[in-house]
Amino acid sequence: MILAKVLGSVVSTAKHPSYAGLKLLAVQPIDERGAPLGSSLLAVDRITSAGEGDTVILLKEGTGVRQLFGLPKEAKLPIQVCIAGVVDQVSVDANAFEDAKGAR
């Protein structure tokens, strides 16, 4: 999973039936400080009700998404990216990286 920030919504009328009734959002992957990482992508939201500006956990693997939708892993669900949670807080120890280097 990765951290991402919700940028806004994407409106689509003509779409694959699997996407019917699902909210489609544009999201920007971010690092532990909130700085953008790479380019933005799209995600569906079914379980949370994340909105613009929210920091979220993004599940980027289709089998995991099918599990999240309560479907068997062989189900034909063409969805790869789903919001798995809304983040309240991220705590990162500024020295964790240095400590890990020192322990080696």
Add this chain to the structure above:
Amino acid sequence: MYLGRVMGTVVAETKVEGLGGQKLLVVQPLDDQRAPVGGIEVAVDTVRAGPGDLVFLVGSREASLALEESFVPVDAAIVGIVDDVNVSQRAKAASALPAAPDKLRSAR
């Protein structure tokens, strides 16, 4: 999933068996500001998209799951025609993550 612009069509007379009858389009992947991301791709179409359309796609193994037939060897599928992208400049501006309380931050 990602946004893309349909640039044109691809005709391939000789192709692997599973791809028979699939409509193939040339797509330029885009970001939320509709700026190109990387090079063009060939994607299979499931929503009757045409050149010039703003669409959204699903990649990797899930692209194949968008088709009625099983085990079609594709890794990008157009799964929707986009009417609108509502992203404000305010949302796009980088902002710090919700900060942890001081006592958590200093606990070592």
